[in-house]
Amino acid sequence: MEDVALSIGDARAGVSGTLGHLPALAATDLTISVSGDDLAATLGPISGLSPLPAAPFAIGARLRGNRDELVADNFSARLGGSDLAGTISARLAEPRSLRADLRSERLEIHSIFDGFVDEVDAPDTPAEPAKKKTRRERKKERVIPDEPVSLGALRNVDATVNLAVKELTIPGYPFRDVAIGARVEHGGLRIDPIAGTGRYGGHIAARAHLTPSAAGYHAEIEGRIEDVRIVPEKSTIPATEAPSVDLDVSLTGEGRSPHEIAASSHGTWLAVVGAGKLPTTLGGFASSGLFVGVLDVLNPFRKSTTYTAVECGIAAAKIDGGKAAVEPIAVRTDNMTVLGKGKLDLDTEAIDLTWRIKPRRGVGITASSIANPYIKLGGTLAAPSIEAKPLNAATSASAAVATAGLTLLFRGIYDRITAERKVCVNALEKGKKIRLDSAIVPSPARKED
Numbered sequence: 001m002e003d004v005a006l007s008i009g010d011a012r013a014g015v016s017g018t019l020g021h022l023p024a025l026a027a028t029d030l031t032i033s034v035s036g037d038d039l040a041a042t043l044g045p046i047s048g049l050s051p052l053p054a055a056p057f058a059i060g061a062r063l064r065g066n067r068d069e070l071v072a073d074n075f076s077a078r079l080g081g082s083d084l085a086g087t088i089s090a091r092l093a094e095p096r097s098l099r100a101d102l103r104s105e106r107l108e109i110h111s112i113f114d115g116f117v118d119e120v121d122a123p124d125t126p127a128e129p130a131k132k133k134t135r136r137e138r139k140k141e142r143v144i145p146d147e148p149v150s151l152g153a154l155r156n157v158d159a160t161v162n163l164a165v166k167e168l169t170i171p172g173y174p175f176r177d178v179a180i181g182a183r184v185e186h187g188g189l190r191i192d193p194i195a196g197t198g199r200y201g202g203h204i205a206a207r208a209h210l211t212p213s214a215a216g217y218h219a220e221i222e223g224r225i226e227d228v229r230i231v232p233e234k235s236t237i238p239a240t241e242a243p244s245v246d247l248d249v250s251l252t253g254e255g256r257s258p259h260e261i262a263a264s265s266h267g268t269w270l271a272v273v274g275a276g277k278l279p280t281t282l283g284g285f286a287s288s289g290l291f292v293g294v295l296d297v298l299n300p301f302r303k304s305t306t307y308t309a310v311e312c313g314i315a316a317a318k319i320d321g322g323k324a325a326v327e328p329i330a331v332r333t334d335n336m337t338v339l340g341k342g343k344l345d346l347d348t349e350a351i352d353l354t355w356r357i358k359p360r361r362g363v364g365i366t367a368s369s370i371a372n373p374y375i376k377l378g379g380t381l382a383a384p385s386i387e388a389k390p391l392n393a394a395t396s397a398s399a400a401v402a403t404a405g406l407t408l409l410f411r412g413i414y415d416r417i418t419a420e421r422k423v424c425v426n427a428l429e430k431g432k433k434i435r436l437d438s439a440i441v442p443s444p445a446r447k448e449d
Contacts (some may be wrong), residue, residue, distance in 0.1 A: 011036035055080035155187035202228035216256030263347035273313030414415030
């Protein structure tokens with residue numbers, strides 16, 4: 001074939017080269033290309049797949065090989081603002097294997113994901129409005145999926161994928177110079193490394209393993225995020241003034257589904273938020289009534305200001321058998337000091353977090369002006385709710401936080417958090433140094449102490 005071209009509407013396809021004799025495909029050497037202005041309009045009617053992204057697309061490659069092995073050289077693909085290029089080789093004879101070495105200038109995760117999951121509008125036959133679920137119905141729902149994980153189809157495949165991305169865009173968390181390595185072997189999946197640099201500074205390093213076991217699958221996740229800036233979409237606050245985030249995570253679990261794995265998990269995590277300005281209107285999930293209620297607690301002047309000035313935030317948890325003991329929870333803003341603790345059951349997904357709110361001096365708020373300084377976050381992950389906490393119960397909880405719980409980071413924070421100006425600096429320094437009983441993956445740009 002020489003310069004064979006086909007076009008249907010806005011879609012175009014071309015092929016040149018030699019197709020080997022079937023079924024051997026010996027001496028196959030083809031250069032192919034397919035492009036169009038709308039993937040949904042081009043592929044949807046033919047394949048019946050829906051939804052698909054309504055975005056421009058292009059795929060091209062030089063395909064060489066035979067019935068035992070095929071290699072796609074000069075592979076390139078583009079969908080909307082995302083691109084991918086590299087080499088893909090597949091061994092079709094036993095033992096089967098696949099190797100892909102790919103690179104990308106830019107990957108827009110949210111636009112790709114949304115394009116494949118958003119429902120297609122049907123203006124001619126409008127759907128009836130969905131019946132709003134009651135809180136009791138939502139409490140019975142589960143956020144962590146309980147569908148069995150099955151990688152059985154991969155037991156006879158050995159695959160290696162290496163991906164390098166110059167710019168990876170995730171809403172609020174853009175990264176650059178990202179490196180991801182994935183290996184499928186003996187029915188298990190290993191993603192190691194996951195490394196990258198934040199667009200506004202900071203680093204991420206992590207690994208995740210999922211291997212078959214007698215109970216289903218054994219999962220391991222370890223990772224560290226260091227000094228990554230929180231910059232919500234459409235934020236008008238400069239990135240240099242946004243809060244930084246440090247996160248250490250080490251988790252293991254076993255089961256046949258994500259829910260079973262979470263319900264049996266063990267490990268620790270530590271989150272530290274640095275000083276910065278957090279927009280009072282964040283959009284997305286943060287526009288929910290629950291999140292708005294939390295923001296109102298942290299900043300009583302939220303409706304009259306464009307941001308909340310956060311000085312520090314610390315949250316740590318130890319997980320044992322799917323039961324997470326969250327302590328301490330300490331947040332300090334320009335108006336308030338918040339201190340608390342609580343529990344999270346990853347099996348039932350029940351939430352039980354309690355904190356005390358204390359206004360800072362000289363901000364125009366007094367303790368008597370707060371209706372109830374003791375707040376509880378209850379419900380479930382699917383249906384969380386803010387509740388007023390009885391005074392006597394909350395007082396005892398606060399005492400426990402001030403003694404036993406806070407020793408995880410440092411003693412005396414409860415007494416000093418409103419009295420010492422540098423308490424946030426000290427807390428952050430100690431929080432960054434702590435490694436909660438786990439071996440954490442070192443940052444790609446730093447050496448472990």
